[in-house]
Amino acid sequence: MAPDDDDSTDALVDGLVRSAFQVMGVLTRLGAEHDLSLTQLRVLGILRDRTLRMSDLAAFLGLDKSTMSGLIARAERRGLLTRGTSPGDKRAVVVLITDEGRALIQRLYEEGKAVLAPATGRLAPEQREQLAQLLEPLLSPPLLAAPRPERPVRGMP
Amino acid sequence: MAPDDDDSTDALVDGLVRSAFQVMGVLTRLGAEHDLSLTQLRVLGILRDRTLRMSDLAAFLGLDKSTMSGLIARAERRGLLTRGTSPGDKRAVVVLITDEGRALIQRLYEEGKAVLAPATGRLAPEQREQLAQLLEPLLSPPLLAAPRPERPVRGMP
């Protein structure tokens, strides 16, 4: 059934899942310290260098459109995001990050790096580079639906 | 401030965070198909080869003890877990996985491997092995609190 049902895949999946939970744990804790849920944190990360419409954002996050409304509303109420109307389509709502939101996510990113430093520091710089490169192929075509990005994507998804 | 404030760390953190979100997306979707939340899925994964008390489980997951009660109650209602009393301490409640729970998490693990196969398959077996090995140092001493494990931990955390 599985095309690569060997030990190397087992060990890899195991490591990926464990590292994912570890990273999520860090992000959850870090976000909580700033009253940000994981999803809100992610929204800010996505919008840091992009502007998306509600439905694109929903597709990106794998969430229902209706979920977005409340999510964006709360973030907007806190001044982290703003709603704007799309010039081309009067129905569409584009979500923009505010300066305050940008500052917050930037700060969180720095904090995240610092928290992960004890872990990443266990690798030599060449190893870090190698690890990042090995992860790349796993990320390129996302397994989950992503909206048509206007430009190549970089940074926290 | 950060001890390794270089490009290799930036790229690595970026890759780790993105892969984490990707993995979580897969697990969330997979779990949802079986009416399992991410946390429930994780609980099953943890208890697959272990038996823990409520508070240990809470510490492991980084959640409040009170959160566990409802979580375990729902899983118990579905027949995936059972509560038992600790022999040594009559206050303590140990949580055990049932055969049904074990079968479910095993099935999910297989499905997870299958879903991730297109991604992991982009790497050659040696690369997979190498990636798993590079991840290992990041995982060994967890950044978040973990309960005193009675025996070395393996498998989905």
Next chain:
DNA sequence: TCATAGTGATTGGTAATGCAAACCAACCTG
């Protein structure tokens, strides 16, 4: 030994998250 402090778990209250269904508004197609 027995009162008291501490630990393990549950309960009740509140907020956030997420889905589904119903809905309105704007677009698009014939």
Next chain:
DNA sequence: CAGGTTGGTTTGCATTACCAATCACTATGA
């Protein structure tokens, strides 16, 4: 321009998660 589609919001519901308070049992010390 009528009918269908798409983009968002609203409402209702279950789950998740926290905190504070509570109950049950354990452990401690006078």
